[in-house]
Amino acid sequence: MELRLALCLLFCYATSAEKYVLTTLHTVTKSSCHPEFTAVSFVNERQITRFDSENKTLTPIHAWVREALNDHYWDVYKQTQMSEYARLREELNETMKSLGHIKDVHTFQRRSGCEWDDKTFHVKGFDEYGYDGEDFISLDLNRMKYVPHTPLANTTAERWNSNITLLESQKQYYNTECVNWLKRFGRTNLEQTGNISFYQKKPFTPVICHVSGFCPSALKISWRKDGTEIKKNISLGDVLPDGDGTYLRDISIFSDELNISHFTCVVGDSSRDLSRNSLRFENSNSPSDTQSALPIAILCSIAIFIGTIVCVVGLVCYCKKNRSDPSDVY
Structure with missing residues (x-):
């Protein structure tokens, strides 16, 4: 998979409830418009940490990310980004020098x-590099060998493959350390079931279970x-997307x-039982609002009807009285 495609798919990566992915995106640049170095880590689809060269913090x-690691492991994770x-x-610098790109950004x-x-308990590692957004080189974890994806990376591949210390450190990380970081963050933190609520648009329509704040x-x-x-x-x-790294959905x-x-x-x-008290209607605060609206409307209609009858009867009596009054005869 190309690096550019992988970066795009990272933010829409769909994973089952049994699989967890720790991903870190490192970027180093000579551009004056951005920090020289940034490291952003994700667990599944959620960003968990950020480190940059400006504040070195x-x-x-x-909040749960910091709480998941004690001070020792938090410092170790920070030192990993510093290294x-x-x-x-x-x-x-070495790559730019080998390619003759000394004065460019x-x-x-x-x-x-x-x-x-x-x-x-299956573990699958990945380690891919890009240069100016193009595939450059990647680590073949089965052979523990760096493979160039462009002739421009041949010199870099030779240099890295001859670095025994680098290869051993990567082998240790992908065989043991990477999964240990995932375990330290904990499954309960990686999966959030969010909030469950019920509503209907109006009576006798489908009941909707609205779930917000869940992940993955x-x-x-x-x-x-x-x-x-x-x-x-x-x-x-x-x-x-719910705007904070979590999601919402209706069923x-x-x-x-x-x-x-x-x-x-x-x-x-997690689950929530449906009940009359938990069900609300879309245009009201509670079911009782809609339930009480009907009797009130009926009472108002009856009152208007009775008032109309009283007025009509009164008018008829008044007319009869005037017709039978002798004073009106000349």
């Missing part, structure tokens, strides 16, 4: 990390009746059953 994107900063800055990129399946985007959402998953009369909406069900207490909306390992 490792910043957690979410990569020094290495990639030197490699950019160029960029070196790295996408590295691993995928871990906590059911099968491929987290399973379903309806159950008495504990059994329902397959018919179900409409599953699109997954939409609706249509049923002519009056007892809605048999139904449950399930999101990952």
